[in-house]
Amino acid sequence: MRAMVLTQHGGNEAFKFHTDWPDPVPGPEDVVLRVRACTLNYHDVFTRNGMPGIKVPMPIIIGIDIAGDIVATGSDVERFKVGDRVLVDPIDRVKGGLTGETYDGGLAEYVRIPAHQLVPLDDAVGYAEAAALPVAYGTAYRMMVARGKVTAGETVLILGASGGVGTCCVQLAKDAGATVAVCASSDDKLSRLAELGADFGINYATEDFVKVCQAKFGRARVFQDEGKGVDVVVNFTGGDTWTKSLKVMKRDGRLLTCGATAGYNPPEDIRFIWTFELNIVGSNGWSRNDVIDLLGLVKSGRLKPVLHPERFSLERAVEAMSVLDRRAVIGKIVVEP
Incomplete structure (x- = not known):
């Protein structure tokens, strides 16, 4: 079969x-899928580069998010049959491991998957839209709904809003009835986010988002329960945006975090946390039920996965990784083997 194989840690030359x-x-307990769509995540970049403490077997085929058709089943598989359309929940919740990191993933024509990781895929949901969901949208759903409990009437600021997690956060916040402010690196990205429902955009390449937010939403005040600021900040970038995020929150506000794409060990100023009684809410990954709920939202039309305009063939998967490296992406990048 055709496959894009990672031979060692490094850049795209690997x-x-x-x-x-x-x-x-x-x-006996596996199926083989014909991969119809594989969407990329920043986790794929981390796997390529190498992550401290995580051993990746080499060579390996990366690609975490996969949707496709079953073309072969093991002798003990009963729930699924050849021809079924399915989505892969990338986490092996029985034996442990992650698709595309501890065993082969979706940047190939075919992939072997344990049957207990499969989720049936309704004909009304496209392969690419389904493949956009587990890692990015599942992470966003757990952070915004299960952990963050974003509600109607709140103001939510989303950093890094143009990627897979961010675009889902925008839609989930709007679906909850919140006012949504977003940060992105270009006016083009902000325009696209406005189309998704964002109420207010900040180009962080040309503006200081702290100053803009404080001018727009006000600042928290000590001893004022009804002080100004945003109710919720979504920050999965970390790095130099971490302490800045604390400065735009209202008293008793919530900072939601599910990752650290720009750095996991940022400078901290805990004075803001105790002075304004802020809440730091962590969220880790997604559950199988989160993925099922998301498929329901897509089928109903309440959620529309945002896909990068350009689709990539398997032969061009390295180009797709380069787009991700440059962060020149809106939504999820789709590779169609």
């Missing part, structure tokens, strides 16, 4: 495209 990579064979 990938090698093969036209004769061995086809996967299902074990």
Whole structure:
């Protein structure tokens, strides 16, 4: 089969495209999928680069988010059959491991997946839209709904809003009835986010988002329960935006975090946390039920996964990774093997 194979940690030069990579064979409890869509995540970049404390077997086919058709089943698989459309929940919640990191993922024509990781895919949901959901949208759903409990009437500021997690956060916040402010690196991205429902945009490449937010929403005040500021900040970037985020929150506000794409060890100023009684709410990944709920939202039309305008063939998967490296992306990048 054709496959884009990672041979070692490094940059995109570490990938090698093969036209004769061995086809996967299902074990008794596995299926083999014909990959119809694989969407990329920043986690794929981290896997390529290498992450401290995580051992990745080499060579490996990366690509966490996968939707496709079953073409073969193991002898013990009963729930699914050849021809079924399915989405992969990338976390192996039975044996442990992550698709595209501890075993082969979706940047190939075919992939072997344990049957217990499969979620049935309704005909009304496209392969690419489904493949956009688990990692980014599942993470956003758990952070905004299960952990963050964003509600109607609140003001939510979303940093890094143009990527997969961010675009989902925008839609979920609007669906909850919140006022949504977003930060992005270009006016074009802000325009696209406005189309998704964002009420207020800040170009952080040309403006200081702290000053803009304080001018727009006010500042928290000591001993004022009804002080100004935003109710919720969504910050999964970390880095130099972390302490800045604390400065725009209202008293008793919530900072939601599910990652640290710009740095996990930022400078901290805990004075803001205790002075204004701020709440730091962590959220880790997603559950299988989160993925099922998201599929329901997509089917009903309440949620529309945002897909990067350009689609990539398997042969061009390295180009797709380069787009992700440059953060020149709106929504999820789709590779269609």
